[in-house]
Amino acid sequence: MDEPLTNQLIKCECCPRNCGINRLEGRIGFCRVSADIQISHAGLHFGEEPPISGTKGSGAIFFAGCNLRCVFCQNYQISQEFRHNPTRTLTVDELASEMLHLQDLGAHNINFVSPSHMIFQMADAIKVAKKKGLAIPVVYNTNGYDSVDALRQIKGLVDIYLPDIKYLENNIGRQFSAVRNYTDVIPDVLKEMLDQVGHLEMDDDGIATRGLLVRHLVLPGNLGNSRKCLRLLSDLSTDTFISIMSQYSPQHKASNYPEINRSLSGAEYDEIMDFALDLGLENAFVQELESQEQCLPDFTKESPFNFASTGTL
Numbered sequence: 001m002d003e004p005l006t007n008q009l010i011k012c013e014c015c016p017r018n019c020g021i022n023r024l025e026g027r028i029g030f031c032r033v034s035a036d037i038q039i040s041h042a043g044l045h046f047g048e049e050p051p052i053s054g055t056k057g058s059g060a061i062f063f064a065g066c067n068l069r070c071v072f073c074q075n076y077q078i079s080q081e082f083r084h085n086p087t088r089t090l091t092v093d094e095l096a097s098e099m100l101h102l103q104d105l106g107a108h109n110i111n112f113v114s115p116s117h118m119i120f121q122m123a124d125a126i127k128v129a130k131k132k133g134l135a136i137p138v139v140y141n142t143n144g145y146d147s148v149d150a151l152r153q154i155k156g157l158v159d160i161y162l163p164d165i166k167y168l169e170n171n172i173g174r175q176f177s178a179v180r181n182y183t184d185v186i187p188d189v190l191k192e193m194l195d196q197v198g199h200l201e202m203d204d205d206g207i208a209t210r211g212l213l214v215r216h217l218v219l220p221g222n223l224g225n226s227r228k229c230l231r232l233l234s235d236l237s238t239d240t241f242i243s244i245m246s247q248y249s250p251q252h253k254a255s256n257y258p259e260i261n262r263s264l265s266g267a268e269y270d271e272i273m274d275f276a277l278d279l280g281l282e283n284a285f286v287q288e289l290e291s292q293e294q295c296l297p298d299f300t301k302e303s304p305f306n307f308a309s310t311g312t313l
Contacts, residue, residue, distance in 0.1 A: 002127075005120035005153060006092070009035045014150050015067045015116045016185050031117035032083075033065035037090045037125070040064045040078035040299055042098050044107055047297075047305050049243050049285050051200065051208035052139065052162065058111040059102030059136070061095075062299075063118045068143050069178040070166075072219075072260060076252040077299040079114060085299055092121065096128035103136050108207050109160065111139040116146050123154045137209055145182055146189045151196070160200075160208050161193035164215045168228035176219075176257070190214065190236055200241040200283070213285075215243040218272050220264045226272045234279040243285040244269075244276060251296070264289070 008014065009023040019029030026034045044057030052058050064087045066079035077085050090098070099110045110129075115122050126138055137159035144163040165186055167173040173182035193212050200211035214233060218226050233240050246269045250261045266289055276284055297304040 004092070004124045006035060006124050008120055013147065014119050015147050016145055016181065017067055031065040031067045033063075033117060035121070037092070037095050037118065037121045038064040038082070038087045039090060039095070039098075040082055040085065040087050041304055042102065043303070044102070044105060045111065045305060048111065048141075048162075049213065051202050051206055051213070052109065052111065052160070054108045054205070054207045056106045056108055058109055058139065059099070059105070059107030060111040060113055060141075061098060061102075062113045063115060063122075065117055066114050066143070067117045067145055070143075070252075071176050071257060072248065072251055072254040074247075074249075074251045074296055075114075075299070080252070092124045093128060095121070095125035096132060096134075099125065099129040099134055100132060103134060107136060109137040109139050110134070111141050111162075113141045114143065115140055116142050119146075119150050119154060123157050126154075126157045139208075144186050144189055145179060146185070148188050148192050151189070151192050155196050159197065159210045161197055161212045162215065163189065163193060163212075164217065165190065165229045165233065166217065167225060168232060169225045172219075172222060172225055176260070187232060187236075190232075194236060194240070199237070199239050211241070213241045213243060215245055217245045217248055218264055218269055219248055219260055220262050220268060221259045223268060223271060227275055230272070230276050230279055230281060234281055238280040239283060240281065241283040241285075242276070242281055244273060244287070246287040246289050249296070 012019050012023050017030045021027045021029045023035040028034050041062040045060035046053045046057050048058050064082035073079050112122050139160040139162050140158045141162040167182045170183045173179045197211050200213050201209050216229050248264045255261050
């Protein structure tokens with residue numbers, strides 16, 4: 001019998017922070033979560049890209065905590081302030097049961113949101129769920145700040161990778177997300193994900209079954225960073241499916257940073273979309289600017305979401 005991957009948390013190096021602390025003894029590192037599985041919400045989610053949410057919804061499981069501290073995070077209630085908001089602590093078997101329940105509800109997939117710091121607990125639960133009948137695809141919905149070594153250890157358990165590419169300028173990452181080396185990490189992460197699952201594949205109804213879909217949130221006043229991110233994706237492969245997101249609005253602590261204390265303009269978004277097309281990135285999902293307010297969840301409510309699918313191809 002395979003040794004649980006969770007046992008590796010005795011010296012946690014599950015993400016590029018490499019905190020090295022013993023989470024199995026209840027100690028916490030940057031993510032502020034011990035080895036316990038803490039989730040903030042589980043339910044059908046209709047606000048992802050059309051191939052992910054489809055018509056029946058994505059079976060989203062939101063982990064508490066995060067290995068980034070984005071000052072503009074729209075999920076800050078559960079990523080950074082989760083100790084002040086309701087969470088549930090689950091065992092591996094209970095997390096597997098949540099997955100099977102979402103499958104029974106008709107979810108197109110199981111969508112783990114912010115799994116980087118919970119990757120090994122997630123993997124152990126997937127193994128249990130598959131033995132008990134989980135048959136729908138598993139989505140790894142991440143900020144992109146992942147350990148390539150950890151990703152290799154879960155190879156075969158994830159069907160769809162849904163990473164962000166946030167920054168290709170480390171000074172911006174340090175300023176806005178408290179991360180010093182995001183730019184150095186993300187290229188190898190994306191390559192590993194593409195090597196594992198290939199380009200996005202969809203069934204006859206347009207529902208994703210396997211592959212890579214990369215998100216990029218365009219930050220106001222930082223179009224140079226966006227251009228670098230899109231250029232990296234075109235170098236990875238012009239066949240890469242991407243979601244170019246316009247939904248930025250100044251949330252959480254963004255008001256402390258004048259350069260991003262505003263919404264994205266239509267002209268800024270159009271410029272980035274044109275640049276993507278010039279690079280040959282034609283497999284792109286786009287958002288209407290109206291999504292800036294519509295996409296904001298409230299995790300203090302039983303049903304945090306009040307919006308529909310977030311993009312069109």
